[in-house]
Amino acid sequence: MSRSNSGYHHGNLAESLERAAMELLETHSAADLSLREVARTAGVSHNAPYHHFSGKNDLLKTLAERSMAELVASQRRSLEGVDPNEHLRSMLADYVRFAVARPHLFAAIYDPTICVPGQPTPAMAVLIAEEEQLLSDTARDARPELPDTRAFAAAAWGLAHGLAQLAQVGHLPQQAVDAAIDAFVVR
């Protein structure tokens, strides 16, 4: 895990902690995640994290940013189709896929107790703006005739976000999600 493990002076604890927390977030929710357990799995004392993060929320904020960056990158990658409608469809499907695959990380991104609502981290603000731009561009290409592209893009984001939540909870199976996206994109 770490390069030099000679009792004290771990080497790069910050990264080890992030890694450990990332793993734990695959089974625990952000609220259920214990900073002490993160420290334990990283093999350090319960207070070591405080020398690298100002607290539990700070660590979570870092992970949320990391995750959002991954999501945006994934969204950018799913733009490589040809048909604009297919662009939009695959982007939305990809959004839902990400949320279902990493439910707790996805939740952390939008968790008001981590990034206070309307008070996003600078880095997070940039990422959200990127995502918005990505969606807006895709929406414009798919519906060039619409006067208000922003509204359509907002609807697309809302749709993807909501389907993601409903799918996470087990209310919508994968196939229903795809059908719903189709119903939104196709006309």
Next chain:
Amino acid sequence: MSRSNSGYHHGNLAESLERAAMELLETHSAADLSLREVARTAGVSHNAPYHHFSGKNDLLKTLAERSMAELVASQRRSLEGVDPNEHLRSMLADYVRFAVARPHLFAAIYDPTICVPGQPTPAMAVLIAEEEQLLSDTARDARPELPDTRAFAAAAWGLAHGLAQLAQVGHLPQQAVDAAIDAFVVR
């Protein structure tokens, strides 16, 4: 708050606790809600709740059911328009309004740590089915020509749910939500 307050034997603690928790959920999230604080605001000892609920989650489950019932009732009420499109629009707007007005209660309804995913309370299952039917009927009236009403209804639910989340977080102002709903309903 209670009828007979003679030291012991509160009278109707269960309801008082629910009321207290309901109030606290206006400022605290479900995870941040302390059962002990609920007991405190109800004026009883920290262990009294355990004689009426099996634990914190049980109380939250009850509140989530209560809230979902309220939401469904509200949705049913917003069906009183005339134009089918207007039906749909007002239903979606109402869904978002509810979520924004009571963010923590709304979150509790879909919180996997309260109602385990795919394991809803019987009462909750009924309410969800009702909501689904309500949306499905409205969707059919608004788009009778569509072959797959279920997919369109699922999209509508997803849209409302996602817009609600994004609005809660402060990402979408009210007017953007309305515009997005319009973009979805109108064609």
Next chain:
DNA sequence: ACGTCATGCTTGGCACTGTCAAGATAGTTG
């Protein structure tokens, strides 16, 4: 080579939480 020192991690402690166990009290029934 050696003392000095800041960095990074540790132990210890505090107030808080959810939950279990056992005791006290009050209304009910014989």
Next chain:
DNA sequence: CAACTATCTTGACAGTGCCAAGCATGACGT
């Protein structure tokens, strides 16, 4: 009035986030 049960209490335990203080370690000036 005695026994009983429902209801609420106090007490305890393990766990949490976080603050304060102490100790090990490697770097640096001399």
